[in-house]
Amino acid sequence: MANLLIIDTATESCSVALKYDDQVYTRSEIAPRMHGELVLPMVEAVLAEAGIKLTQLDAIAYGQGPGAFTGIRICISVVQGLAFGADLPVIGISSLQALAQGLYQDKKQARVLAAIDARMGEVYWGQYEVDANGLMKLLDQERVCSPEFVTISDPDTSIVYSAVGTGWSTYAKVLSETLNVPTVIHDKPLYPFAEYMIPMAEYLYISGESYAAELAVPVYLRDDVAKKAKDL
Incomplete structure (x- = not known):
């Protein structure tokens, strides 16, 4: 079993899930254009609820897209910052x-x-x-x-x-x-909440498919958006 933090901001939903010692802690909010303000407080909230520090985890998983260009960029930036600071590998999951x-x-x-x-x-x-x-x-x-x-x-x-x-x-x-x-x-789920990524993230981590934070990449699918991203 793996202890994981999962973050997703690729769609209208901003969500965070923490799996630690087989317990799952979650936060989510449907709040377009507010992901940048919400995501780090959500991370802090689930860590506090579990009573642990980020360095006690095995990896950080993230919603790699496809989805909103800005939302995916926010997610990648936050995940890389957290992973670099805690020296943790990362895992990308499709929205x-x-x-x-x-x-x-x-x-x-x-x-x-x-x-x-x-x-x-x-x-x-x-x-x-x-x-x-x-x-x-x-x-x-x-x-x-x-x-x-x-x-x-x-x-x-x-x-x-x-x-x-x-x-x-x-x-x-x-x-x-x-x-x-x-x-x-089915009318639910409408969005790819972070908690739904736990099974895939755990499987990939145990299979040795996590990687260094600097290798985290977004999946846009749209060629024109990808080209614009490279130019930034």
Whole structure:
């Protein structure tokens, strides 16, 4: 087992989770454009509730995106600062994977179509299926596209897919018509809360897949945003 701090600010939600000695402590708030003010006090709050210091942890995990450009940058900056100060490795987790994991955790849905509203008439899209370890694994690849161009791997009309995320709440009709497979749309979770990243983060840490803080990178999916980031 691993003792982990997880931070996510990639969407409208700002959330922090701490797993220590098999206890989980969480803070979250739906507060667009306030992540920079909220995230560090949330970190301090969960550490205080657990009665520990950051240096007592094994690693820090973070929501790497896709999501809001500014939110992802805030998350990376905060995580790198904390990790450098405490000499801890880091672990990146997909926002889409966290959404799928949350639906499995809350409702035991094994086949999930996760979509986050990417604005500009597009969605961030990923298809997931639970594996033998109870973790959501990506099928095909994550991408950003118009809802009219989403696809799924090996579509099967004999099974019911579970749909989740703000992309579905915004483009439910178009997505359903485009895919043309049996789909149940779940209204929760809407966001990739940090607590949903705990199983993946722990698995990756135990598997030796954590890395140095300076290697933490965002996942934007949009080429134009990535190019702008490189120019900063």
